[in-house]
């Protein structure tokens with residue numbers, strides 16, 4: 708599997724660290740316990756389209772939001788998390 | 796007063812020659828990381844221009860002017876080698892003594908890199924910089940006229956030499972078998 712980093716170009720998967728679902732970009736208020744529980748522990752496990760967070764750990768170290776297909780390993784979109792203004 | 800002798804990361808290692816390949820330590824003077832403050836990238840470029848006739852290079856690039864080199868080393872981060880840098884619109888961290896720098900030179904240097912680095916370094920042009928892996932080490936690779944400049948954290952010095960020299964020997968031996 709190869710990932711095209713917006714800064715470094717196409718790189719081998721071993722250069723990247725996988726964090727998890729993009730839910731991590733939207734942290735709820737800490738006083739909202741139900742939302743916090745969901746944020747920390749409840750995840751979809753899709754077979755097919757998914758969006759998750761990766762870090763180009765051995766490269767430029769940018770955080771990336773990657774849209775991919777878990778069934779076919781196709782990668783559709785790679786974006787810098789920094790460029791997403793709505794992320795916290 | 797007692798004067799302490801500073802040791803380079805590879806302790807003055809003599810160049811290692813294997814076949815046509817040479818691995819030598821580069822002992823640099825000062826090294827600083829420059830991380831421009833928010834929305835100050837252009838300002839920092841102007842300040843560097845005034846001070847050193849340099850500017851912030853593009854992603855994956857480096858620039859040289861007189862005794863100073865500046866290279867991109869990641870998102871919003873640059874490495875400056877040469878004079879002391881201070882008082883610009885950026886966070887500056889002194890990295891002198893923190894990195895081991897070697898140059899792998901020779902016509903077969905790309906063959907060595909092929910075995911160690913997951914990036915196609917043959918597509919790099921002189922002055923291009925990548926951050927990638929060398930074996931399992933996080934490494935900065937810069938294309939030079941003679942080969943590749945490799946930079947790893949100082950604590951990885953021996954591993955770096957071990958990995959690279961192992962490949963140099965193997966490449967040289969195979970060339971010899973083929974009568975090259």
Ligand SMILES: [Zn+2]
Pocket residue numbers: 712713714715716763766767768769
């Ligand atoms: Zn990258």
